[in-house]
Amino acid sequence: MPPRPLPPWPTTPPAHGGIRLREVDDRDVAMVLELSTDPYIAQTGTLSPDATEAHARAWIERQRGRHGEGVGYSFAMVDATTGDAVGHCGLWLAELGEGRATAGYVVAPSARGHGRAADALTALTAFGATVPGLHRIALYIEPWNAPSIRTAERAGYEREGLLRSYHRIGGQRRDMLLYATVLHSP
Numbered sequence: 541m542p543p544r545p546l547p548p549w550p551t552t553p554p555a556h557g558g559i560r561l562r563e564v565d566d567r568d569v570a571m572v573l574e575l576s577t578d579p580y581i582a583q584t585g586t587l588s589p590d591a592t593e594a595h596a597r598a599w600i601e602r603q604r605g606r607h608g609e610g611v612g613y614s615f616a617m618v619d620a621t622t623g624d625a626v627g628h629c630g631l632w633l634a635e636l637g638e639g640r641a642t643a644g645y646v647v648a649p650s651a652r653g654h655g656r657a658a659d660a661l662t663a664l665t666a667f668g669a670t671v672p673g674l675h676r677i678a679l680y681i682e683p684w685n686a687p688s689i690r691t692a693e694r695a696g697y698e699r700e701g702l703l704r705s706y707h708r709i710g711g712q713r714r715d716m717l718l719y720a721t722v723l724h725s726p
């Protein structure tokens with residue numbers, strides 16, 4: 541099926557607390573290289589572990605294609621004061637026809653410890669509420685991932701259950717907690 545066209549890129553950058561979201565671009569190479577040093581990020585996404593600059597640029601290009609492909613919105617998380625890129629988050633809309641999205645977030649190791657993912661997820665969720673037809677955003681989180689669980693809760697997501705053996709990560713089936721927020725009542 542051809543991808544469902546997504547609404548245009550937001551004219552006002554989504555923002556909350558100390559974080560602003562913008563389209564990923566070549567300014568993000570250093571941040572992407574740092575993300576690739578986290579083995580868990582390499583296991584869960586499409587970024588090569590210990591990426592080279594060429595890998596990072598190719599990853600950025602893929603992210604920039606996501607909107608046009610109808611896959612979703614791929615955002616750089618930027619420190620609202622300094623403008624420095626500190627991480628990445630995405631609102632993934634392959635199931636927009638069913639009113640559903642998923643979201644994901646990563647913060648560069650050197651930028652962690654300031655609740656930036658919660659700010660980014662709050663901004664991303666408010667942006668999601670402006671997407672016509674979107675009713676629900678889900679997060680899949682491994683039970684050991686306390687910082688991610690706390691991020692979800694701080695952004696207002698509720699735990700809906702444990703999905704046993706749900707995702708394959710690092711060559712193993714993993715249980716995932718399902719967290720979600722409902723944007724609009726039916």
Ligand SMILES: CC(C)(COP(=O)(O)OP(=O)(O)OC[C@H]1O[C@@H](n2cnc3c(N)ncnc32)[C@H](O)[C@@H]1OP(=O)(O)O)[C@@H](O)C(=O)NCCC(=O)NCCS
Pocket residue numbers: 578580581645646647648651652653654655656657658680681682685686687688690691694
């Ligand atoms: C998850 C992630 C994005 C959070 O980044 P961050 O915003 O810098 O997170 P913080 O370090 O500020 O921690 C967020 C919260 O978790 C808490 N926390 C952190 N480590 C914790 C631990 N080991 N046990 C319990 N709570 C912990 C913090 O105290 C903070 O809570 P608070 O807001 O109530 O103070 C980051 O750890 C990351 O990129 N991890 C790798 C990728 C990943 O797991 N992404 C999510 C996939 S579902």
